[in-house]
Amino acid sequence: MTNNPRTCGGCTACCDGWLTDKSLNLEPGSGCPNRTAEGCGIYETRPEKPCRSFTCAWLQRPDEFPEAFRPDQSGAICIVDRDWQQWKVLRAIPVGANIPPESHEWLLQYAKDRQIPYIYLERRMEGGRQVHLKEQALGPVQFAEDVKKAPGLNDTFWGFVQEE
Ligand code: SF4
Ligand code: SF4
Numbered sequence: 001m002t003n004n005p006r007t008c009g010g011c012t013a014c015c016d017g018w019l020t021d022k023s024l025n026l027e028p029g030s031g032c033p034n035r036t037a038e039g040c041g042i043y044e045t046r047p048e049k050p051c052r053s054f055t056c057a058w059l060q061r062p063d064e065f066p067e068a069f070r071p072d073q074s075g076a077i078c079i080v081d082r083d084w085q086q087w088k089v090l091r092a093i094p095v096g097a098n099i100p101p102e103s104h105e106w107l108l109q110y111a112k113d114r115q116i117p118y119i120y121l122e123r124r125m126e127g128g129r130q131v132h133l134k135e136q137a138l139g140p141v142q143f144a145e146d147v148k149k150a151p152g153l154n155d156t157f158w159g160f161v162q163e164e
Helices: 014-018 048-052 101-114 141-149
Strands: 076-084 087-094 118-126 129-139 156-159
Touching: 076 101, 087 101, 101 118, 101 129, 129 141
Parallel strands: 087 118, 129 156
Antiparallel strands: 076 087, 118 129
16 A cells, blocks of 8 residues: 555564464464564565465554554454455454453444444464464344354354444
């Protein structure tokens, strides 16, 4: 995005392995094997996916996500690139085991304000490795009802309480 002043800067949440990618052996807790102390060791030849093409919502949407919500600081890599019927879907991937409560609250409010579904992951880590991953979702009542018709394994869905 040429007019977007944001860059990843000091955030390396993608390369740290929190975005799982089998082609690069990215695993939560282990990070990318191409990482060096100076950054990406194969920067010039890094692959298109996920390295060149992935941009998180913090990077894409500076008007919506505050500066302090950079993923390495908020603990959440956010993505707003999928639709569920008429809704955009907010997905949040923890940088670490779980999204910190204050960031989770902020994201919940973001989703409520826009009346969009909010899907987030929770991990259980043991010995620095992920041993379990759970997907949770909160959303408008119609979203929850639609998802109940075809739930994924381990998915838990609730409807938003509508607030004035
Ligand atoms: S999470 Fe976002 S800001 Fe951080 S490295 Fe990835 S794309 Fe850049
Ligand atoms: S190849 Fe480079 S840019 Fe891609 S995840 Fe690994 S360290 Fe990051």
